[in-house]
Amino acid sequence: MLLTGKARKFSQEDDINTDYIISGRYKFKIQDPNELATHVMEDLDPGFFQRRQDGDFIVAGRNFGCGSSREQAPQAIKYAKISAVIAKSFARIFYRNAFNIGLPLVECDTDKIKEGDELSVDLSTGIVTNKTQNLNITIKPLPPVMLTLLADGGLVEHIKKHHGFALKQ
Amino acid sequence: MGQTIIEKIFSRHTGKTVYANDLVVSKIDFCLGQDGTSGIVIDSFNKMGAEKVFDHKKMAVIIDHSSPSPNEGVSRIHKKIRDFSLGQKIHFYDVGQGVCHQIVPERGYVVPGDLVVGADSHTCTYGALNAAATGMGSTDVAACAATGHNWFKIPESIKFICQGKLPLGVYSKDLILYLIGQVGAAGATYMSCEYAGPAIDALSVEARFTIANMAIEMGAKFGIMNCDRKTLDWVKQHSSRKFKPVAADSDAVYNKVLEFNVSQLAPQIAKPHRVDNVCSVTEAAGIPIAQGYIGTCTNGRLEDFSAACKILKGKKIKKGVRLIVAPASNWILKDAMKKGYISILLDAGATLVTPGCGPCVGTHNGVPADGENVISTANRNFKGRMGNINAFIYLGSPATVAASVITGKITDPRKYLK
Incomplete structure (x- = not known):
């Protein structure tokens, strides 16, 4: 799968929490993911939704998605048509949630990616190409369990298909 | 192994x-x-x-x-x-x-x-x-x-x-x-x-x-x-x-x-907007606060109200400061009533809200105004957590919150416990 778009970064790189991704002010009352998406990243970067374009990447530092278990966080990113989140590392609940709902996460060094850089991400070869800076960045390979869930189309589809969990232990 | x-x-x-x-x-x-x-x-x-x-x-x-x-x-x-x-x-x-x-x-x-x-x-x-x-x-x-x-x-x-x-x-x-x-x-x-x-x-x-x-x-x-x-x-x-x-x-x-070794530990404060932005209460002392909150899954239990009441008994919250209290369950509320804690808190000027998460998650029960500082017993102080991105949340123990709402600024609870 080849994804292309521009890098979107924030004033804060590390520890971007789920409250910033989608505030409790919205997630407790809004069920429509398209409506939730219009508030994505609002508390960290008001106007982010208006600024981003379909296919863009969110690019961050360490521990992206720390904090609460809200699945609305990866959901809001996905419905804002962000093609993937690229970060140095992810918090664990967010990590599972994203794969469960089919939002790709890319773990790699993000120091050489700047706001607005043109990127392409090849999930099959595991390479992020920064076309603006003309360099390739290697992606940390996905664990087999995540590949299985991705291949099945997320956790709902996995359970539906196998009538339970069918993971290599 | x-x-x-x-x-x-x-x-x-x-x-x-x-x-x-x-x-x-x-x-x-x-x-x-x-x-x-x-x-x-x-x-x-x-x-x-x-x-x-x-x-x-x-x-x-x-x-x-x-x-x-x-x-x-x-x-x-x-x-x-x-x-x-x-x-x-x-x-x-x-x-x-x-x-x-x-x-x-x-x-x-x-x-x-x-x-x-x-x-x-x-x-x-x-x-x-x-x-x-x-x-x-x-x-x-x-x-x-x-x-x-x-x-x-x-x-x-x-x-x-x-x-x-x-x-x-x-x-x-x-x-x-x-x-x-x-x-x-x-x-x-x-x-x-x-x-x-x-x-x-x-x-x-x-x-x-x-x-x-x-x-x-x-x-x-x-x-x-x-x-x-x-x-x-x-x-x-x-x-x-x-x-x-x-x-x-x-x-x-x-x-x-x-x-x-925790024998010399002082009361601790997590400063905005990160839970790991921690310092001793003596370092944060004097920062003005507009609202205190005692409650949540972290600190809304009977012992927490007991600690707060030891400090608040017979005292008044400073004028212009609010104290919100949310027991972690209706059972705790009933026990706190029996023990007299709720009366002590109400006499001091506290506002009692429904057992539950209270204002912790920013949907109701005490959203702070722009520029206000809150001292809370909750577990998170992220920007916007309590419903306003222009407010500042400090985390501490129930005793620290109780001491701080009396003076209207972050206060070391030990001075009330000697």
């Missing part, structure tokens, strides 16, 4: 000897959701084609985050959750019963050795009862509800050995804030935190919940403690279920063993 507490719990659940980094599909003993997450649990459950919860006695849904409903959007979600829960005949706690992380242990649904999954990140609270409990997202909990199982990567463990004895005016909240400050917000990502040592042993079970609760603020998957006499007494008082406690082997392998 010796095993950690977590490795043993997973070995018991899967019927094979497993170690850190093994991947397992394991049965679970209990799962839960709250009103901020259960809407999607239900959607995913239905999309999976599931019809019945795997065991209606092993799931609870608690309406606590925005309770009672502050607007029609929340009401719609509450109705959806209520209809599902009643239809499935699972344990259901409607508005005003309390915070999920008080209800689940207090009503006896969790015992030592259990594996519990909750659609709330602070599910790790029950580690204080020697149980493996962790937060996951809604679809993962839907999978638990549908199948009674989920997949886990068994985490490595960090052992925190807390030596010494907490001094007067210093509480389990101060201890966990200190530990988080030491290791950082990602310091235990994917790990199980084992808390041990004489300073932990000396704490009541209520005080231990505060410490287990905040394991997630270091990124941890579990925060777990040994089962001792106090745990046994507490669990037997609250549950009729049979159980077998779990202890780590002496040759268990840890990712890290960190040792601290």
